Amino acid sequence: MDTPFSTLIRTASHEQHTEAETSSFMGDLLGGRLAVDAYARYTEQLWFVYRALEEGAEVLREDPVAGPFIQPELFRTAALEQDLAHLRGPGWRAGLSPLPATAAYAERVAECARDWPAGYVAHHYTRYLGDLSGGQIIRDKAERTWGFDRKGDGVRFYVFDEISNPAAFKRAYRELLDGVNADDLEKQRIVDECKRAFDFNSAVFHQLGGEFPLSA
Numbered sequence: 731m732d733t734p735f736s737t738l739i740r741t742a743s744h745e746q747h748t749e750a751e752t753s754s755f756m757g758d759l760l761g762g763r764l765a766v767d768a769y770a771r772y773t774e775q776l777w778f779v780y781r782a783l784e785e786g787a788e789v790l791r792e793d794p795v796a797g798p799f800i801q802p803e804l805f806r807t808a809a810l811e812q813d814l815a816h817l818r819g820p821g822w823r824a825g826l827s828p829l830p831a832t833a834a835y836a837e838r839v840a841e842c843a844r845d846w847p848a849g850y851v852a853h854h855y856t857r858y859l860g861d862l863s864g865g866q867i868i869r870d871k872a873e874r875t876w877g878f879d880r881k882g883d884g885v886r887f888y889v890f891d892e893i894s895n896p897a898a899f900k901r902a903y904r905e906l907l908d909g910v911n912a913d914d915l916e917k918q919r920i921v922d923e924c925k926r927a928f929d930f931n932s933a934v935f936h937q938l939g940g941e942f943p944l945s946a
């Protein structure tokens with residue numbers, strides 16, 4: 731395959747990215763039209779997804795395919811828990827339940843972590859590289875809309891304290907993707923799983939849009 735894998739996966743998921751980016755929930759969130767409650771509900775959904783990603787990471791550290799991707803400076807669960815404590819109070823965990831789309835998403839991530847490390851790579855890429863990219867736009871908007879301290883409680887999820895140069899980190903990450911320990915067929919399967927990962931995100935946005943139906 732001549733095209734570097736990092737280019738292939740980005741190009742192949744471009745359409746799904748546009749779809750996720752232009753969902754009405756995201757549009758309303760970025761347009762400053764939603765109350766902080768909607769942002770908190772979204773943050774809760776992320777917690778379920780990152781818990782699955784990062785519990786999976788523990789087991790995959792030594793895996794020949796997924797292992798190189800596991801980098802603790804990416805871990806987001808602790809930051810999400812700080813944000814949730816700020817947004818919902820110290821009892822944030824009580825009664826917290828995932829939307830059906832979130833539950834399906836987290837279950838698929840856990841399943842990949844258990845049974846298919848290359849599939850886990852697809853989920854890892856879709857979330858973490860996204861957070862390092864467009865996530866920064868969401869942080870900026872959230873700070874302005876709801877008055878969180880810059881890079882403070884409420885938006886810590888978007889702040890990668892241990893990554894001083896995100897552009898360099900993303901370059902190195904793309905090199906990891908280019909060298910992924912998988913043959914062409916398996917790479918194609920990773921691309922397909924990446925599209926699925928985007929679809930899960932769109933489904934979560936869709937259900938959040940149902941709960942906060944502003945731009946109907």
Ligand code: HEM
Pocket residue numbers: 736739740747750751752756760855856857859860861863864865867868900928931
């Ligand atoms: C309104 C929401 C979003 C905005 C504004 C946004 C914006 C962006 C931008 C500007 C980039 C390019 C950054 C660069 O070239 O370094 C990017 C990349 C990316 N985004 Fe998003 N994004 C959004 C939502 C999402 C969602 C929901 C996902 C998936 C969960 C996602 C996953 C990604 C990924 C994986 C990349 C890296 C592409 C690559 O270089 O391989 N984004 N996003």
